[in-house]
Amino acid sequence: MKIAVLPGDGIGTEIVAEAVKVLNVLDLKFEMESADVGGAAYDKHGHPLPEATLKLAREADAILFGAVGDWKYDKLDRQFRPEQAILGLRKNLGLFANFRPAICYEQLTHASSLKPELVSGLDILIIRELTGDIYFGQPRGRRSAPDGHFPGAEEAFDTMRYTRPEIERIAHVAFQAARKRNKHVTSVDKANVLETFQLWKDVVTEVGQQYPDVKLDHMYVDNAAMQLVKQPKFFDVVVTGNMFGDILSDEAAMLTGSIGMLPSASLNAGNQGLYEPSHGSAPDIAGKGVANPLATILSAAMMLRFSLNQPQAADRIESAVKSVLAQGLRTADIWSEGTTKVGTLEMGDAVVAAI
C-alpha cells in the first residue's frame, strides 16, 4: 500500500502530519513518501506540480493531500498558481469521481448558520464529476469577438462539454453510492438553458433505469442552491457536473457549520484516489498549531476504505474521531462554551489515543 503524501501550503503540513500519525498506529504496512506540491513546490522547483511529484502520485495507490494556496501567489500567471497542482493531478490521474460528504455532527449542530432542526442529523453526499465540464473543455482563451453583442471587442471564452460516457460513469457512481445509503439520487442540471446539461439529464435518466430501487429526481442548479438552504435534509446523494458541483458542495459543506470536519475523495476508474480535506490552506492560521486536523484524518479513513481496501481500519479512525468529539475536545474552529479547546497536535494525539 503505497501512499503519496502531499502536504502543500498553509496549514497543509500541520494537518497532514496528524493524519500520518494516525495512519502509523493502525498496525498496517504503508509505504509513504512525501513530495512538494502547490506554492511550496513552486517556491522550490518553479512549478506547482513538479514532474517528480506527479510521478510519485501516479505510482501510488492513494494520495494524501493537504491544501494548496496563499495570497502571495495571486499575481503569478495562472499556470504557476498553486491550484493548478490540484487540477493537474485530477486531469493526469483521471480522478473523475469526487465524493464530498456534508455531514452535521450531532455535537456540532449549534455551529451551523442554520436553525438546528434543519441540520441536525444532516448527511448529504455530493458526487461531483471532476475531469470534464468547463474546467477542462477546449477551446478556451482570449480573442477578438467573432460575433455577439460587441463583435471585434476583446473577448474571453471557455467551453463546457460533456460526453455520454463521462456522464454515464459518474451516474453509475452516484446510483451505486445511493444503494448503500437512502436510495435517493438528485441530479442537478440546467437543462432549461444548457445543451450540455440537457444531455446530462437525458443520460442520468437512462442510467437510472438500471437502478429501479433508487429514487431519482432532477433539479435545476438555481433551485438546488435554494433547497440546500430551505430543506437540506431533502437530499441524500446529489450528482452533478464539475462547475455546479464546485459551488453546491461548498454551499452544502458550509451548511454543516463545521467545514473543518469534512473529508473528500477523488477517485479514478481504478480506485486510485486523492484524499483531502474540504477546507482550504487557511494561510492566516498556518504555523500556529491551531488548525483542525480532523477533516484530513477523516480523509485518511476514506482512503483506507476506497483505495486501500481496509474498511475496518477506516471504521476505527471514524469511531476514534467520534469519541474525541464525545470527550469534548475541540479545535478553535469548532469550539464552544463548555468544551475543551485543543491545538492541532493535541487533537491528533487524542485520535491516536482513542484508536
Add this chain to the structure above:
Amino acid sequence: MKIAVLPGDGIGTEIVAEAVKVLNVLDLKFEMESADVGGAAYDKHGHPLPEATLKLAREADAILFGAVGDWKYDKLDRQFRPEQAILGLRKNLGLFANFRPAICYEQLTHASSLKPELVSGLDILIIRELTGDIYFGQPRGRRSAPDGHFPGAEEAFDTMRYTRPEIERIAHVAFQAARKRNKHVTSVDKANVLETFQLWKDVVTEVGQQYPDVKLDHMYVDNAAMQLVKQPKFFDVVVTGNMFGDILSDEAAMLTGSIGMLPSASLNAGNQGLYEPSHGSAPDIAGKGVANPLATILSAAMMLRFSLNQPQAADRIESAVKSVLAQGLRTADIWSEGTTKVGTLEMGDAVVAAI
C-alpha cells in the same frame, strides 16, 4: 408611460392583477396593455413568446411580468418551453442588468432557515449580467466529440463568453448602485479556472479605479456560495455573470426566508425594463387565491423608480407594503402564529388601502 402587462402562467395572473390594482390607485396616467406569454402563449399561439407579445414589449417603457412555467410543458422541445419567453425577452430587448435584492424584512426574520442574528436587517443587492455568458454563447449543440476523454462519443457543449464592453457596463451599474448604498462591491468570479472570469476580474478591477469611494473585493464563486451562508451581512452589492448570478441570487433570496417578498428588475441601456417577482409560477397553488402578491407589487415599485421616473410613487408603494406587514397581514407563505392570514386579493386590497 406605456406598460406591457405579461401575467404568464400559474399564479402569474393572480399576482399581476394585484400589482395592476395598486398601480391604478396612484393617480398616474399609464397606458397598460396585456399579452400572453409562456405556457399560456404556447397553448393559444403555439409559441411562448409570440411576435405580438414581443412587439408590445419592445414598444413599452416597461414590462410587468408575472411568472412562467408548468410541469405540463416539460416534455416540449426546449424552444417551445415557457422559460424561453423570458430568455427571448432578455435577449431581444438587451436587458443586460438584472437587479435582485435579497432583503430580510424585520417582521419576517423568523421565516429564514438561518439564525435570526445572521439575517436580521439583511440587505444584499445582487447585480447579475443577463444577456451574455454561457446562456447565449455560440457555438452550442450536440456533436461527436472532436477530442477529449472519449473522442467520437456523443457530446453536448456550450460556450461561455464575455467581452470587455459587456463586463464594463455591468461593472458600472454595480459601482453606481453601491454609491447609493454601503459603497461595497463584491465581484464574484472563477478566475482561478476560467479564462472568461479572469477577464471579468481584470475588467471589474479596472472599472473600479473610477470609483475610489467604493470598496471592491473579489471572491471565487464557490467561496461566495459559502459566505452567503456563513456571514450574509458581509455583502452589500454583489456583481457577477449570468450563470453564477442565477445560482447565487436564488441562494441569497432563500436566505431571507421570504422569497414571496422579493422583486426584481432587468434593465437595458435605455432604462427600459422588465419587472418580475423573484419567485416562480408555483403551479401547485395557482388559482387558489393564496399566492403572495407582494413581490410583484414591489416589482411595480421598482418599475416606477427605474423605468418610469416616478420615485415618489415607488416610495408610496414600498411604504404601503411595510405598513400592511406592520398591520400583521400575511399570505400563507409568510404566515406565522399571531399574524392574520389573508389571500391574494385581500393582500392587494390592503396595500391599496394603505396607499
